[in-house]
Amino acid sequence: RVGLRENGTVASSTPSAGAEQQRTLTIAAASDLKFALDEVLVRFRAKHPGADIQVTYGSSGNFLAQIGNGAPFDVFLSADVAYPRELAAQGLVAGEVFLYAVGRIVVWVPRDSPLSVEQRGMEALREPAARRIAIANPQHAPYGRAAEAALKSQGVYDTVKEKLVLGENIAQTAQFVQSGAADAGIIALALALAPAMREQGHAWVVPLDAYPRMEQGGAILKRAKDEALAREFRDHLLGPEGTAVLDRYGFSLPKE
């Protein structure tokens, strides 16, 4: 049944007849990569001017389910390395699963917040002014799990447990704080560095040792139409140009 899928051309609705000449690459990427990957792709597209390179950001869990059911993605950049490994176990991955980044979290408060996170770090969350604290849902979001672990390891979890509100993903968690509905949030460093957030608040970067490593892994999928281009993209991402951008957007590099 797996074989069936490989010759099944799901993308039969591809419009142009000259598609054979055109090189295409469709990437499914975790939402937290949005800003970094957009910049990575600027350079990569410049290298392959004729290629049609598309990227879809979304929940890694959804991508897992969709790829398992024949979604026409060539490369999967997951927020959690467990998902591409799961795909590999199903035999859907070409080559090896690769690590491309390690996610980091910060405690973020709006600029006018009375909370002194920059000085006191997580301790600030104990203050009464922190009535609501937003984290991503630890049940399924890697950043949520990291946030919960960090709260526990910093010894504030029991105090703040009642104040937690859960976002569906890290972007929604950020919106809770941004809108003022929550007073503080634990979000991805990548997001805190995003233009829309950077100016609006203060962040305290949680030390890497306060939570388990959030290894972000990816894979090239067997169904890739242009596996060569997919490999070139992986190499570009893992190469110096890619890692520099990822680093700038707050992703630690896996080898560090």
Added chain:
Amino acid sequence: MDRAAILLSLRLAAWTTLLLLMLGLPLSWWLATSRWRWKFLVEAVVSLPLVLPPTVLGFYLLLALGPRGPLGGAFESLFGSTLPFSFGGLLVASVLYSLPFSVQPFTAALAGVDRRLLEASWCLGVSRFQTFLRVVLPLSATGILSGMVLTFAHTLGEFGVVLMVGGNLEGRTRTASISIYDAVQALDYASAGRTALVLLVFSFLVLALTYGLQRRVWASWPTRS
């Protein structure tokens, strides 16, 4: 299976349906009977909440209801607490979002009641309000029921707006649909399936009971003229 979440969902759906019955019926009656020439603009506006993706609508609601929003600020200074992340907030959001599901079928149903029957009632000395209760409502029961069913079912299943405004607080704002969604996201398909099944079976029972019991005595398909 998440019992608390299911109970919360039912509570939310019941309240939303009730509130929309109370708010929607007067609005629908106005829409059905008014001869105001710009009425069609109001009709169009009522359906607009549907057009936005729920999470986005939820986001805008969050901005409006949050302490920095215009409504939220006023609400906080009045009641000392904010609406987001509370059952009240969920309710406000659900009512707003489900408005068209009530108002549209209600209006169509109310507009179908023969005006002469109202006139007959008025002539018998019965007030407009009593006439509404004793003539209009029974005669538009099918359409009103259909609006209530849509509202109820949709509130059970809605999750974008609720998630955004509610914050997924266990036992307080985590509804069954959020719980199922979470389980699916966590790849815990078995648990999602169980909760979904319970929700489906329960809803099916409620709906079947509603339709089954609906006294068809004055239904529109009589044996004779």
Added chain:
Amino acid sequence: MDRAAILLSLRLAAWTTLLLLMLGLPLSWWLATSRWRWKFLVEAVVSLPLVLPPTVLGFYLLLALGPRGPLGGAFESLFGSTLPFSFGGLLVASVLYSLPFSVQPFTAALAGVDRRLLEASWCLGVSRFQTFLRVVLPLSATGILSGMVLTFAHTLGEFGVVLMVGGNLEGRTRTASISIYDAVQALDYASAGRTALVLLVFSFLVLALTYGLQRRVWASWPTRS
């Protein structure tokens, strides 16, 4: 602002409304007229898609329609391609999910047509089908319109099912609501706002036009008995 997405959304909404008109009307007519004693079970089932969170429904649909699913497998061996991640897949999903938004108001409207008028038409030698077109449809226009508006608006705004079954592929399955959602997720509120505004304004115009043009000539609120 994402033009392609808005156009796709409109195309999807229009097709969904059209298909549901064609599928929903016969089903509603059956529901409105049948005297089958278990009919209420069918009525209950029709509303069930609403009860599940859209993404979860989308997930189950994906499983069913995907190449490993029962329907998808059959479909693939017939047509050589699968439904998910294509416009066809979006359409199937939207139609399924919006079914209650059509069928519920349709049924209520059709049930309200006075049976004697059908009898009068039959006696004049007009077939049942022609009677449906020439008497039943015009007399239930308000309710049918309300079902179509709900379906159209809801399909524009729906995003959970569409995201799951369509896969958010630019130009092919990325609808306006997904595009707005993406922009909000990327904290790009300005872009989200622009697309949302265009969608809202356009929908408002369509709805206002619909309601405004709706020939109220046979509307239910005449001057006289």
Added chain:
Amino acid sequence: MADTLVVDLEKRFHGGPTVRATLELPATPGRVAVLFGPSGAGKTTVLRCLAGLDQPEHGRVLFHGEPWCDTSARIFLPPQRRRVGLLFQDYALFPHLTAEQNVQYGLGALPADERRERSRSLFALLHLEGLEGRRPRELSGGQQQRVALARALAIRPRLLLLDEPLSALDAPSREHLRGELRRLLRELGVPTVVVTHDRLEALALGDDLVAMEGGRVCQVGPVADVFNHPAELAVARMTGIETVLPGTVLKREAGLATVEVGPHHLVALEPAHEGSAVFVCLRAEDVTLGLPEAAPTSARNRLPCKVVSLAHEGALVRVGLDAGFPLVARVTRFSTEELGLAEGRALTATFKAPAVRLVPRP
């Protein structure tokens, strides 16, 4: 078999009465049968069964030998294929169509100008000119009724069923339209069954009469026969016989019967039926009033009586009398003046033997 309408059916209403109708009527072109009977007799039910809108539990309907419905053979011809023109008692006009569109509704198969021509001529016939573009709710009750009648006529049906076709009209229009209708029916050659509550209409319009009461057909026959020889009390009453008295046949001889009624012995024609318990039925207009001292006439029955009440009924005056039993006479206004009628006046009531109708008393 050929030119008849045979009906033999039983229709039960859940929680209501059962309507049984057995009748056979000539259904030749232009012939009109009148369905006559009090409210709730089952007239509308019979029409609906003829039209195929109600399905009887038992029985059959044969039109010109063609089975329209036969429960034992499981035959049921749908209304569309019967081509009857039914005027509903409550009109059932299509509210979303204009008067003209209502009338043309069933003419889909005809070319447009023939459709227009037919509706035009019906609008003229029924004095509806100028109302073509109105919707039903913008019409008065009588106008609606006429539009519904035009709609039923427009399709040139094989059988016309009219449920109180002129009841909402004023007397002059009704009289006029009755004549027009009668002419049109002859012209089109459609057999017709018409429900009416108006005795004059039954007499003026009908060839045959079907008398119904309480869900049962009491009598069927040519109109004059039924009016002159009611087979039972109910028919006597509905055909307008005011005086009905229980009597006993004392003797029969030479074609005449002597009947004891109260203190008097009356002479009547010998009834066809056996048994001595009868109802004596006397039409008010068959009773002549005279002064007590007036010379005897050939009339066989002659009773002294007293005026009890007087009621003006247009050209006639209805006189309630006491002759040892209540008696009603109907006389012209001339006679009223001539005889100086007033309550308490003593008179003689005379009536001929053939005017006394004897109906069996169970």
Added chain:
Amino acid sequence: MADTLVVDLEKRFHGGPTVRATLELPATPGRVAVLFGPSGAGKTTVLRCLAGLDQPEHGRVLFHGEPWCDTSARIFLPPQRRRVGLLFQDYALFPHLTAEQNVQYGLGALPADERRERSRSLFALLHLEGLEGRRPRELSGGQQQRVALARALAIRPRLLLLDEPLSALDAPSREHLRGELRRLLRELGVPTVVVTHDRLEALALGDDLVAMEGGRVCQVGPVADVFNHPAELAVARMTGIETVLPGTVLKREAGLATVEVGPHHLVALEPAHEGSAVFVCLRAEDVTLGLPEAAPTSARNRLPCKVVSLAHEGALVRVGLDAGFPLVARVTRFSTEELGLAEGRALTATFKAPAVRLVPRP
């Protein structure tokens, strides 16, 4: 002012006619006014304006001196506060309620047993026993009409408005109920306005008569006055005057007028109005037929004529005559036999001067 109903209104229908009604009626307890006129005359419109369901563009309605509507003073009393009992022409029964619930619908303020008692007695009065639990669509047309009548009566209104209250009933029930209704109205002391198309009903039920035609009130007055002295042609026609001929008044003297009609000179009572162009109106029942050789009577007008047509109308026979102009007589069946009437028979028609009504001809 006190016990009157004053109406002076104008109601325009968009795309239809304008109805104007100016009338003043005594509205004393139990008094009945009959609204009479052809289909489309505006009768229902007037009732609806009285009930407060239609709002006239201009004018006012005063009941017992209380303004119910006055467009110049911007007064409009809503229907609820007028407490009128309106019987709709098409009944407008509540389809979701049983017959009994329909009747009790307006009695919310009464204790339960009084409600039951009222509806029970109305069901008995209108012969509806046994139908209490039926819904309107399970009732026959006439039964529905009686339930609607009971509903209007139940609330003991201040003013009763009945739009053809007995039209769907058979003659015996109608006659019977008319009497009952009349008694009940006296008993309850409600003034009533009733629309009817039946002349007998107008005569039997009405004290006053309002004749309408084409959206206009033609004549108002006691019933007998209007029937005997129609003020204009339209009224003459609706009150059943069959013979209407254009004539010219030749001379007036000693209270009598000589009128030239076709080849003949007729004698009539001198009319109140000026002008010589008149319509000569003659009621068919005022024309006596005799054999040509019969002895002269006191009747002033005596015309030789020929029988043209014969039509049976129950107790009477309508005889069409040719006397140089068309003439209609209505005679008893006795006379028909006595005179051996048949088409072509030569006769003499006589009628008295007071029977000739002269109506101005414009």
